[in-house]
Amino acid sequence: MQWTKQNEQTVYANRWFTVNLADVALPDGRHLDHFLIRLRPVAVATVVNEANEVLLLWRHRFITDSWGWELAAGVVEDGEDIARAAARELEEETGWRPGPLHHLMTVEPSNGLTDARHHVYWSDGAEYTGHPVDDFESDRREWVSLKLVPDMIARGEVPAANMAAALLLLHHLRLG
Secondary structure, three states: OOOEEEEEEEEEEOOOEEEEEEEEEOOOOOEEEEEEEEEOOEEEEEEEOOOOEEEEEEEEEOOOOEEEEEOEEEEOOOOOOHHHHHHHHHHHHHOEEEOOOEEEEEEOOOOOOEOOOEEEEEEOOEEEOOOOOOHHHOOEEEEEEHHHHHHHHHOOOOOOHHHHHHHHHHHHHHHO
């Protein structure tokens, strides 16, 4: 059952996102108005070290008033390569410069409402360059054993679905 967009108009826009209103035709011929949010791509990155520990950020999200573990992430700037954006975000938010990045996955966190795509990368090595430039992004940064990831997710300590999916895939790839 495929819905078909007839047209789309911008209702609001800023440098982070655009809110649009679409006229959507349903298979039975009815039409409905559907709001959607257009977002820039998001680059996400982490490092897994030789001890199978993953670099995580403990941060508060004011929108949901919740704390949780996350990977470094941010929007891709205009004209910026996605992998380079992931490396930039990791260093800015953690103080660790990753080695060669490997694409892990691309996810659409809420494709019924937004066109956001989160591109997740990881590296098996990094160099500490100093205190993170964007230290306001998280309360702390820690190396956490991948063995702990499934239980952390089950306890709700990794509330963001994209982060949980990436960590579970890394757990699978590294620990089997």
